[in-house]
Every structure is written in structure tokens, then in C-alpha cells.
Amino acid sequence: MSEQQFSPGYLANQVNRLRKWSLNLAAIYLVILVLLDFVRFPADVITSVFTSRILLMILPLSAMMAAFYYQQKLSLSKPLVHKITFIGVSLIGIGHSEILLLAESSGVMFPKIGITIILIYSGMLLALPIKLATFSSLVIIAFTCYSYSLIGMDYKSILSYLSFYLMFSSCCIFSSMVSIKILKTNLNLIKDKDKLASTDELTGLKNRRHFYTHAENVYKQSTLENKNLALVIIDLDNFKAVNDALGHYMGDKVLVEVAEIINNNCRRAFDMAARIGGDEFVIMIYDSKTDYLKTMCESIILKVGQIAKTIKKEAPSINLGVSIGVAENKQGCSFPIKVLLDIADKSLYEIKANGKNNYNISNTRHFVQTDSPINILETI
Numbered sequence: 001m002s003e004q005q006f007s008p009g010y011l012a013n014q015v016n017r018l019r020k021w022s023l024n025l026a027a028i029y030l031v032i033l034v035l036l037d038f039v040r041f042p043a044d045v046i047t048s049v050f051t052s053r054i055l056l057m058i059l060p061l062s063a064m065m066a067a068f069y070y071q072q073k074l075s076l077s078k079p080l081v082h083k084i085t086f087i088g089v090s091l092i093g094i095g096h097s098e099i100l101l102l103a104e105s106s107g108v109m110f111p112k113i114g115i116t117i118i119l120i121y122s123g124m125l126l127a128l129p130i131k132l133a134t135f136s137s138l139v140i141i142a143f144t145c146y147s148y149s150l151i152g153m154d155y156k157s158i159l160s161y162l163s164f165y166l167m168f169s170s171c172c173i174f175s176s177m178v179s180i181k182i183l184k185t186n187l188n189l190i191k192d193k194d195k196l197a198s199t200d201e202l203t204g205l206k207n208r209r210h211f212y213t214h215a216e217n218v219y220k221q222s223t224l225e226n227k228n229l230a231l232v233i234i235d236l237d238n239f240k241a242v243n244d245a246l247g248h249y250m251g252d253k254v255l256v257e258v259a260e261i262i263n264n265n266c267r268r269a270f271d272m273a274a275r276i277g278g279d280e281f282v283i284m285i286y287d288s289k290t291d292y293l294k295t296m297c298e299s300i301i302l303k304v305g306q307i308a309k310t311i312k313k314e315a316p317s318i319n320l321g322v323s324i325g326v327a328e329n330k331q332g333c334s335f336p337i338k339v340l341l342d343i344a345d346k347s348l349y350e351i352k353a354n355g356k357n358n359y360n361i362s363n364t365r366h367f368v369q370t371d372s373p374i375n376i377l378e379t380i
């Protein structure tokens, strides 16, 4: 699953889909109810019944569906969509009470708690956020009980209908809560699994596999937006000696501290640090500036130097250091990630060959003009 699917809007999208389907069901049942009206009601009241159905049920439900389906196109805010839904549900409740009164006055056998109306309500209640669904239920129940009292129903019957409506509404609201909870739990489980698969266990940085996927996406973004993109490869110097002299536990500790230094350089959304080998790391900097890259490399060398000083106290012969190779895609000059890594690697090995503990920044424009790019371009 891609990273984009886990964006903060992912859960909201899933919940929205669930709500859209609930509304679709409500709409289907409403059509059935309207068709039943033609069979049940005598000709003299059918016009009034049909008008009430259109004004108080079909139109509000259509407005609710339009708000849900065209939320983005119409730039409707979420609270506005919820308000439209709430008003829609309440109107539908009132509409049904109105038709109940019409049925009673014209002597039509009209089930007080019809299965179709229950299905319509459940569809709509599931389409609302929990608080609004609770509030709408109360509005609908109040109106229905009021209509019952208007047709002269005794209080015991009203009470039994009231308890039925309360049970039925709470059942819908509870199902809505449970489905959202299940969605949240599943999403968190998938997120945890994805995090484990993309993270380096020791340092907590992203691993090589995740880095490549992310880097390809950011590279596409940089070409679209015509932004600079820099890859910084960082390799510790003489790290093996730390392991050999002070043990793997100390070696691990050094790697964790270095990872923290490296990660602190990722300040913007597209930047990313990863561990791509034993003592090898990479940082990707989006919209990079060469001056910033220089300052960053100097700061990393300085901070790793402080770790080296602590190591030296315990093992004076160890010269821990860090070599850094940087490749920077300047605007209008876009080498793919693989080639950019190749260039950064070559820059790094120049430093390794020339005394270590330093950095080297290669602007990719430079490679087009000299002999070196011919080698690099052949690898494309």
C-alpha cells in the first residue's frame, strides 16, 4: 500500500464512502415508499401525500446526497455538509409525521412503524457523525410523538412507540460507532505493519527499500515543480575499528547517535533520512540550496567529531569520522535517482580517497560538461 493511502484524509475518505452508501440505501428505500403510497392512498389525498413526500423527504434527501457527492466540486466545508444532512434528516422526520397525519385523517391503514421508514432512517442516521445522528434522532422522535398525540393516540401507546424509536435509533448510532472504530483499528494495524516494514530497527530511520520508493516520488515532484533536489550520502570513517575495539554494543550506540544527527537535518515534508547500509546513510533534500547543503555537511562533520572525541577517550587509536558525498540536481537538469546516487557515491569516494572526514558537493550540471558524466550517463 502506498504512503499516500495512509495520509490523514484516508480514514475520513473511508468513513465518507460508508456514509455515501448509507445514503444511497436510504434513497432506494424512499423510492419504494413513494411507490407504495400510490397503492395505499386514495386518489383524493395522493396529491397532498406526494407533495409532502417531495418537499419534505425527496428534496432534503437529494440535497444531502448532492452535498455528499459534490462536496469537493462545490467546495463545501465538512461542517456545512453535516448541517445540510442534519436539516435533511429532521425534515424527513417531520415529513413522515405529516404523512402519518394525512393517512389517519383519510382513514388509510398506515403502519405506524413501517419497515421501509425504519430502513430510510437507518440509512440516514448512519450517514451522520455520531453527535448529529443522536440529535437528529431526538428531533425525529419528538416530532413523531407529537404527531401521535395529535391523532389522539393514548400515552401508553406513544410510550411504547417512543421506546421502540429510542432502541432503534441507538442501535443505528451504535452500529455507526462500531464500524468507525473497526475502520480506525484496522487502519492503525496496517500503519504499524507498514512502519515496521519501512523502518530500520536499530536507528528508527527509514530503510533502503522505503527510501527508494519515496525518492522516486519526490524526484517526480521536483521535475514537475522544477525544484532542486539533493542526495547526500554519508559514510562513517573507520567505524569497523569501533566495533573491533569497543564491541558491537558500542558500535550500535554510535550508529543510533549518528542517525539522530542525520535525521535532524530533515525539516520539510519531502526531506527524508534513511540508513542504506551498515554505516551508510542518505539524506534527500527537496528544493535544496547549495549554501544550505554546505552548512549541513559541516554541521554533521562537527557533531560526529564530538562523538569521535568520546570514543577517543576509550580507544585513542580510533579516528572515527564521516565522509559525505552530495549530488545536487539543479533546476532544469534532472538526473534520475539512480544516477544521482551514483554521482553522490563518486563524490563520497573521492573524499574517502583523499583523507576522509570531509564533504564534496557535485552539481549535476558539472557532469554534463566534463568527462565524468559520460560514465554516468552510460549507466542510465
Ligand SMILES: Nc1nc2c(ncn2[C@@H]2O[C@H](COP(=O)(O)OP(=O)(O)OP(=O)(O)O)[C@@H](O)[C@H]2O)c(=O)[nH]1
Residues within 6 Å of the ligand: 202, 235, 236, 237, 238, 239, 240, 241, 243, 247, 248, 249, 250, 251, 252, 255, 277, 278, 279, 352
Ligand atoms: N555495531 C554495528 N556494526 C555494524 C552494523 N552493520 C554493519 N556494521 C559494521 O560496520 C562496519 C563497516 O565496515 P567498513 O565498511 O569497512 O567501514 P569503515 O571501517 O568505516 O571503513 P571506511 O568506510 O573505509 O572508513 C563492519 O565492520 C560491519 O560489521 C550494525 O548494525 N551494528
